[in-house]
Amino acid sequence: MIKKRKIPPAEIPTASMADIAFLLLLFFLVATVIDVDTGIGLTLPEYVEEIEEVQVSKERMAAILINENGDVLVDGAPTSVFKIKDNLKPRILSKIELPNNKKLIVSVKTDRRTNYNIYIQALDQVKEAYFEVRDEYANAQHGNRFNDLRIEQQDEIKEKVPIIISIAEPEAVQK
């Protein structure tokens, strides 16, 4: 009698299957972008029925006016939107050591027909000026960028360089 040769059972190797799945999982984990909200933050003033006028000394104020054509006035002098930052930076820097009630106030005022994009560009310039001053001050004080500092150090710098942006009260429209 001839002995039949046993045929080994046919199998697909499954040991590496898990690795393939993990690789895929990793790929999607790395490649996924959960969309984060980014934008320019601002705190609006509280709503009041009657506006009381507060006198602020002229050198404390940086008044930015933007008209409907996108022309910009900073303290009465015509300039370009992209120069607002350079204009404000030295003024913020010079007021670092002053007490809080003497720091710079940036006021942004627009016409009703001003384009929103230009307003955002102007606000962006103001924010950028402040951020750069904060970074420079942080570098001088602690030798590091603002974002890399500890929370207490950040608070200290926020105290020294507060961002004060005033959005001008809208005036009644003449119809």
Added chain:
Amino acid sequence: MRFEKKRAGTKTEIPTASMPDIVFMLLLFFMVTTTLREVDVLVDYKLPEAKAIEKIENKRLVSYIWVGKDKRMQVNDSLVKLEEIQSIMYAKRQELPNIIVSLRIDKGSDMGLVTDIQQELRKAFCLRVNYSATIKI
């Protein structure tokens, strides 16, 4: 006389070792294709670009107002009128006292409209706003 059925010598099982992997793949597929709590945006808008932008750390606090190219406004899932914003946002603020309002306004809008919305928000005591913008490279 005995009949015997002829059988194949090999086993006829389906390999089940890879079953969990298939399940994982399916799980992955659905994880990837799912978008979390998508709001149907009914207005057409294009955000402005800016450089000095911040991330909103706490997404739970954020509530959106969309303003489209055609000046239509949307809050939550529906289009609203300017006068309605105050009451809607006030109700939202009562639920979440430190609410952040993210303004997703089309970059071609007029400031008049933006100012009007801001005035409504101020009346509703929603004072923390964020002008949504994409990063400029």
